[in-house]
Amino acid sequence: MKSKKKTFETVVHGIFLILGLVTVGCVLLITVYLIVSGIPAIREIGLIKFLFGTKWASTAAEPSYGILPFILTSIYGTAGAIVIGVPIGFMTAVYLAKIAPPKIKTVMESAVSLLAGIPSVVYGLVGMLVLVPAIRNLFRVPDGSSLLAAIVVLAVMILPSIINVSVTALEAVPKEYEDASLTLGATPLETYFRVSVPAAKSGIAAAVVLGVGRAIGEAMAVMMVSGNVANMPSLFQSVRFLTTAVASEMSYSSGLQRQALFSIALVLYLFIMMINAMLNFFLKRNKEGR
Amino acid sequence: MKKIISLLLIAVMAVAIFAGCDALNSGGTVSTDGSTSMEKVIGALGESFMAKNKNVTFTYNPTGSGSGIKAVLEGRCDIGLSSRGLKDEEKSSGLTETILAYDGIAIIVNPNNPVSDLSVEQIASIYTGKITNWKEVGGKDAQIVLIGREAGSGTRDGFESITDTKDACKYRQELTSTGDVITTVSQNPDSIGYASLASVKDTVKALQVGGVSPSESTVKDGSYVIQRPFVLVTKSGKALSKTAQKFFDYITSADAVSIISSAGAVAAK
Numbered sequence: 001m002k003s004k005k006k007t008f009e010t011v012v013h014g015i016f017l018i019l020g021l022v023t024v025g026c027v028l029l030i031t032v033y034l035i036v037s038g039i040p041a042i043r044e045i046g047l048i049k050f051l052f053g054t055k056w057a058s059t060a061a062e063p064s065y066g067i068l069p070f071i072l073t074s075i076y077g078t079a080g081a082i083v084i085g086v087p088i089g090f091m092t093a094v095y096l097a098k099i100a101p102p103k104i105k106t107v108m109e110s111a112v113s114l115l116a117g118i119p120s121v122v123y124g125l126v127g128m129l130v131l132v133p134a135i136r137n138l139f140r141v142p143d144g145s146s147l148l149a150a151i152v153v154l155a156v157m158i159l160p161s162i163i164n165v166s167v168t169a170l171e172a173v174p175k176e177y178e179d180a181s182l183t184l185g186a187t188p189l190e191t192y193f194r195v196s197v198p199a200a201k202s203g204i205a206a207a208v209v210l211g212v213g214r215a216i217g218e219a220m221a222v223m224m225v226s227g228n229v230a231n232m233p234s235l236f237q238s239v240r241f242l243t244t245a246v247a248s249e250m251s252y253s254s255g256l257q258r259q260a261l262f263s264i265a266l267v268l269y270l271f272i273m274m275i276n277a278m279l280n281f282f283l284k285r286n287k288e289g290r
Numbered sequence: 291m292k293k294i295i296s297l298l299l300i301a302v303m304a305v306a307i308f309a310g311c312d313a314l315n316s317g318g319t320v321s322t323d324g325s326t327s328m329e330k331v332i333g334a335l336g337e338s339f340m341a342k343n344k345n346v347t348f349t350y351n352p353t354g355s356g357s358g359i360k361a362v363l364e365g366r367c368d369i370g371l372s373s374r375g376l377k378d379e380e381k382s383s384g385l386t387e388t389i390l391a392y393d394g395i396a397i398i399v400n401p402n403n404p405v406s407d408l409s410v411e412q413i414a415s416i417y418t419g420k421i422t423n424w425k426e427v428g429g430k431d432a433q434i435v436l437i438g439r440e441a442g443s444g445t446r447d448g449f450e451s452i453t454d455t456k457d458a459c460k461y462r463q464e465l466t467s468t469g470d471v472i473t474t475v476s477q478n479p480d481s482i483g484y485a486s487l488a489s490v491k492d493t494v495k496a497l498q499v500g501g502v503s504p505s506e507s508t509v510k511d512g513s514y515v516i517q518r519p520f521v522l523v524t525k526s527g528k529a530l531s532k533t534a535q536k537f538f539d540y541i542t543s544a545d546a547v548s549i550i551s552s553a554g555a556v557a558a559k
Contacts, residue, residue, distance in 0.1 A: 057441075057457065058441050058442075059441040059442055059457075060457040061456070061457060128473065128474075128477075129473075129477070132477065133477055133478070136478065142432070142433040142434075142435045142462070142480055143435040143462050143463065143478060143480075143481065144478075145462075145463050145474070223466065224470070227462060227463040227464070228440065228463060228464040228465065228466070229461050229462065229463060229464050238461075238462050238463050238464075240464075247466075248440045248464070248466045249440055249441055249442055251442070251466075253442055254353070254354070257442070
């Protein structure tokens with residue numbers, strides 16, 4: 001009887017192990033596939049020429065495969081989104097975690113979750129129909145589809161991740177820290193910014209990194225507002241991101257062009273891996289007690 | 291007893307296999323290869339052909355016009371698809387072209403744009419950046435915003451080859467679908483774009499080209515010049531397989547006209 005129970009345990013353990021391995025397997029499969037299909041084009045084009053070439057003309061009579069414009073656009077776009085999104089998200093998080101009365105907090109938090117649940121194509125559509133014409137009229141440029149439009153859309157899209165993670169980090173700050181500060185005569189605001197925020201800083205850093213990851217990986221929304229021309233990035237120019245470079249040409253591509261798209265995906269993947277490593281680093285520090 | 295049953299079963303299965311083969315043979319296959327622009331038209335025709343003829347397998351390999359023509363020549367497919375007319379040297383190498391349909395590409399602008407007529411040369415200069423302001427072609431004083439399609443798109447390829455602007459277009463936006471082009475042009479009063487004629491809606495204005503407004507009839511009689519033929523390429527003097535011939539006859543018959551036009555092209559018949 002006992003052995004039967006034991007067998008059952010073992011079987012269940014096995015099932016859980018297999019389910020866990022499915023995830024690991026997916027990651028491994030994608031990694032291996034991306035590397036295998038991404039390397040040939042890089043080898044054919046040349047790593048330096050591929051990464052630092054400034055001209056992308058994949059279907060021209062004399063094709064040229066330089067992805068520097070995409071890399072820079074992705075970096076600038078993400079940085080811009082962070083510059084706009086982080087202050088807003090951070091302040092919102094401080095307000096929600098420390099200042100807001102419970103009723104307002106409930107309403108605001110559900111609004112933030114709702115924002116997180118909106119599909120990216122909807123962000124893109126609203127951006128295309130509202131934001132792009134607005135930028136055109138506001139800045140008197142011939143066309144509003146630009147890096148700026150993409151930055152604004154991305155900034156809104158990363159807000160929920162930043163707010164949610166920061167709120168959690170701020171709420172985890174021990175109450176005693178704040179009480180001590182208040183007893184010593186600091187005002188509540190001083191307490192929040194001098195005591196709570198520094199105590200939660202690695203959690204907030206993790207929130208920012210998470211936002212970066214979300215921004216750099218977004219394709220659909222930016223594709224609809226950024227114009228998709230392989231220009232070197234500039235605020236009011238039409239630009240193409242790493243993600244949209246893959247998405248916009250994949251459907252018709254063939255031969256070296258298709259292989260080069262896989263290479264772009266590989267570069268993007270490496271970026272995301274780096275961001276993930278950073279995220280793990282911050283989260284670990286957060287756990288170990290600041 | 292068991293042995294006999296299993297033997298019988300084996301016999302039945304063997305017969306079934308051959309029967310299966312027979313069914314396949316009587317159904318047959320049609321393979322097509324070529325132009326990506328013809329995907330919608332040939333896909334719709336293939337589907338309706340398969341629906342009418344059970345057991346027939348229709349295949350379409352979207353490789354591009356050039357590869358499609360080569361595939362017929364090398365006997366790798368039954369019918370080649372090309373979205374341009376055959377060149378003389380291709381014809382002399384033993385290929386026959388049959389025009390299936392015409393595809394008109396409309397040049398679209400915002401409805402508020404006063405310009406309503408451009409010549410092909412003007413369109414080419416606009417897209418290559420020689421003309422950058424609407425006032426140079428009789429419009430208001432505003433910079434022209436060029437909207438196009440992504441590299442590899444059949445419409446872009448068609449537009450650029452007809453206007454002779456290959457790899458020379460200075461696009462402001464490269465969008466990935468006809469719908470996006472139309473939406474963007476309808477949003478921006480200074481923009482110009484191109485889209486398959488069948489998908490043009492009231493939200494944008496289709497320009498006359500050289501005084502001819504685009505429509506099914508002007509595309510058909512050739513007076514609207516921004517158009518290209520959808521061509522079926524076959525080997526001269528070599529009979530198609532029975533099924534392929536049946537398919538060929540079907541798609542060039544009057545029955546196919548409505549299917550072709552619902553897929554966005556103008557049937558040649």
